[in-house]
Amino acid sequence: MGSSAPTLDRDAAVFAEHSAPVAPSPLPAPTASPPSLTVDLVHVGRTFGERTVLRDVTLQIRPGEVIAVLGSSGCGKSTLLRQVGGLDTGHEGEILIGGEPVRRYDERTAVGFQEPRLLPWRSIRKNVALGLPRSLSKLEGRERVDELLQLVGLSDRAHLRPREISGGMAQRASLARALARRPGVLLLDEPFGALDALTRLKMQDLLLDVHAQTGTTVLLVTHDVDEALQLADRILLLGPAEPAQEPGGAPEGATISRLLTVPGRRPRARSSAEVTALREDLLSGLGVEAHSR
């Protein structure tokens, strides 16, 4: 079959990639950077049957902004994200993307899921191509996929199937697929949650690179306080409303319990004094007190 030589080449490439941090090669020329869009949430809520999950979320997101949504598990972070992407309909209030109401599976947004969700029978290249908008010609599509594979550092892996690559690579492929339609708003649902700590740090750097090159608005759901502090312009903490504000105790459902602006330009040092204070604040907001000494 004569497959030994290509295998060696691949391994050499992997080794080179591994020894440097995941440093995506810059795009040849940032071709017509996509318009980043605003997201306006006006009194957004979501109720499943009897159970209210989200309540009265109001927020304006500027184009190109990175917003991290923090909250304890099951508090409705993903629900909020799914409303913005039109994956789930039936919300209360108004969600506007670029000033227009959100549509079902809104094509102006793209979602990166917690799991890579790649089609196992397709090569990485064809999985990324899945995200291309229908209007694109074949040639344009090929060029864009090439560009994206280069951006996420998977050019030499493009022919492999998802099961033949690692979890971190699969997540990079998933990110490339989400970027293929040049979304105005990129929605990421704990995209690095299932990765090991080291790979997660590399993926965070990759996301910052992607953001620097595309300028897209990013809504990032995470349960990792440090990830939020590292990546976001603002952090939205979802949680129960203060009982004092409402007569008769806190109503059911999570809402914005805090909205913080993270100081400093990215990439941020992972441990400045300011950030440390914010971390304590956020952790206490999540009900973790033991860290203050």
Place this chain on the structure above:
Amino acid sequence: MSPLHTQSPSHDTPGSNVAAGIAAEANAEQNRVSDPHSGDAGSAQTKPAKAPREGLNPLAKFAVGSVVPVALLALWWLVTESLEIFSPIQLPPPMDVYEAGVGLFESGLLAEHMSISLQRVLLGFAIGAGAGLALGSLLGLSKIADHLLHPTVGAFRAVPSLAWVPLLLLWVGIGEDSKVLLIAIGAFFPVFTSVHSALRHVDPQLVEAGRAFGFHGIRLLGTVQLPAVVPPVFSGLRLGLAQAWLFLVAAELLAAAEGLGFLLTESQNNGRTDRLLLAIVLLALLGKLTDALLGVIERKALVRWA
């Protein structure tokens, strides 16, 4: 039709090229996975190459697979011809069975029995599997069709299929149609059940991802749902084929003037145990051969879609 017993030692070879390809691929994958430098540390998705049986080369695999049949043949010879524990009426020696086969072949009857049986199975299987694929897809994809039809199909499935025989004879008559129809009924349910449940259980996360990237309706079906069910559908097809052979014998035992099932009853009535054994061996060979052919198609499909 050539005498099948001369082909029998090689009935597994059509798949050997494909098997070699798969084995080579599995090895390549193993090399990649075991390489400590391959990629990011988060390799939760990479599974170690499975199936040690794919590690054997096809020739060794065939040799290992022949050990038990050869041993059985030797044992058979030992207890009949050598030790004479069994009388030829109870269990004729292997050579007698072989000679019975040669005799039948020379008279032309063997080819006749085998070809009519094969024709009935293939026709019945094609009809039953086709209907199973169609109805299984419909009920697997459409909630309304499922609610409307699944209880009824389930009730029909609960009827032991042989219970249809008297009715079939009454309605369709004793000719070819009733036999083919009975085989089709036998092949239908395994295929229907596998397609239906596979489509119901396509990973909802993949389907949602497909929808999120703008796929719906027929394009979603072709891009996500159908490729996802290829492996279980082939398991269903192979089960259906086995059922088809089962029902062939049932149909031919009950009412037939030719075919391997008829050869069984006729030999029983005439005290020709050698022919009876011959019919059983031929059923085993034909069943295995058709299953192996389907297996070759399955492996090609799995390389492409799984």
